Amino acid sequence: MAVSTKLKETKMRKICLAVAVAMLIGSASAQAGVRFKLGGGVDVATARLSLLGITLASVTKTYPYGGAGLAFSFAPKWGMEIDGKYVIVSGGTVIPIGVWFQFLAAPWFHLDLGGTATIISSMGISSTTIGFGAGLGFDIPFGQSVGLFLDVRYSRGIESVTVDQLFAGVGFRFGSYGK
Numbered sequence: 256m257a258v259s260t261k262l263k264e265t266k267m268r269k270i271c272l273a274v275a276v277a278m279l280i281g282s283a284s285a286q287a288g289v290r291f292k293l294g295g296g297v298d299v300a301t302a303r304l305s306l307l308g309i310t311l312a313s314v315t316k317t318y319p320y321g322g323a324g325l326a327f328s329f330a331p332k333w334g335m336e337i338d339g340k341y342v343i344v345s346g347g348t349v350i351p352i353g354v355w356f357q358f359l360a361a362p363w364f365h366l367d368l369g370g371t372a373t374i375i376s377s378m379g380i381s382s383t384t385i386g387f388g389a390g391l392g393f394d395i396p397f398g399q400s401v402g403l404f405l406d407v408r409y410s411r412g413i414e415s416v417t418v419d420q421l422f423a424g425v426g427f428r429f430g431s432y433g434k
Contacts, residue, residue, distance in 0.1 A: 332359040336369075347377030353388070355408075365392045371410050386410050394428065402428045 334357040339350065355369030367390035375382050390408030397403065406424035 333357070334359070334365075336367075347375065349376075350374040353410075355388070355390070357392075363394045363396070365394075367391065367406075367408060390422075392424075404428055 336355040336357060337353070338355075339352040351371060351373045353369055353371045355367045358366045358368075360366055367388075369388050369390075371386045371388055373384045373386075375384070388408055388410035390406060392404060392406040395403045395405070404424070404426055406422075408422045408424075410422075
């Protein structure tokens with residue numbers, strides 16, 4: 256009797272584990288794309304891996320240097336994205352950091368509002384500039400598991416030394432669709 260109960264418990268655990276794994280796989284998504292700085296060539300290439308609507312890893316490759324970011328979902332219609340990168344320029348380094356809040360206006364359309372801070376270190380002198388930005392994005396599904404994304408973001412610096420920037424991103428999403 257005890258052996259039969261133990262076998263049933265073991266079988267039930269395996270079923271629960273299989274269901275949990277299937278749910279994770281069903282909610283997984285990946286994203287890969289390129290963001291262009293309009294008027295300035297390729298800025299970054301991005302890749303993301305998400306489970307259950309939470310981005311676990313967001314890798315941003317800045318040519319020829321690197322960066323990273325995180326994205327969070329607070330509720331079905333709200334999210335937040337934090338990204339940063341590290342670039343060596345002649346005579347110093349530049350570290351741009353962005354914080355963006357995303358509002359999902361429709362399953363295929365989102366609005367982004369955020370701010371940027373850029374830390375510049377050149378020849379032993381450091382400075383920080385701040386700015387604000389806005390953007391919008393479109394997700395175009397091709398069936399249940401593949402989609403195209405298009406993002407446009409505009410950043411404007413508060414200080415006169417900060418250059419206004421317009422970015423456009425394009426790429427593909429794979430896995431369960433939607434944010």
